[in-house]
Amino acid sequence: MTDLEIVSGVLLDDVALTLDELACACSVRPDWIVDRVREGLLAGRTVPAAEWRFTSAELIRTQRLVYLEVHMDANREVAALAADLIEEVQRLRKMLAVVGPPPSRDAS
Numbered sequence: 001m002t003d004l005e006i007v008s009g010v011l012l013d014d015v016a017l018t019l020d021e022l023a024c025a026c027s028v029r030p031d032w033i034v035d036r037v038r039e040g041l042l043a044g045r046t047v048p049a050a051e052w053r054f055t056s057a058e059l060i061r062t063q064r065l066v067y068l069e070v071h072m073d074a075n076r077e078v079a080a081l082a083a084d085l086i087e088e089v090q091r092l093r094k095m096l097a098v099v100g101p102p103p104s105r106d107a108s
Contacts, residue, residue, distance in 0.1 A: 016053035
């Protein structure tokens with residue numbers, strides 16, 4: 001039986017990760033991230049890669065892409081589409097929590 005180390009943390013929106021930090025946090029090489037940024041699968045950047053900074057939301061998206069590509073054997077485009085759909089469902093659930101469920105329709 002192996003020992004598992006449980007790590008917990010708090011995502012901070014005002015803290016930004018460098019390309020190398022994001023790559024390390026997602027256990028991928030920096031060029032993996034550069035490829036996906038250039039393909040538009042991760043947030044686009046207009047400054048040189050050495051100056052890129054990534055938010056906590058981009059960290060989560062990158063981790064999701066890595067999981068889908070590596071563990072679910074999805075190609076880049078399918079992984080990005082799945083990530084988009086997951087993010088949209090989360091956005092809609094938050095909106096629904098604010099406005100409440102729609103009124104029930106009477107079947108009669």
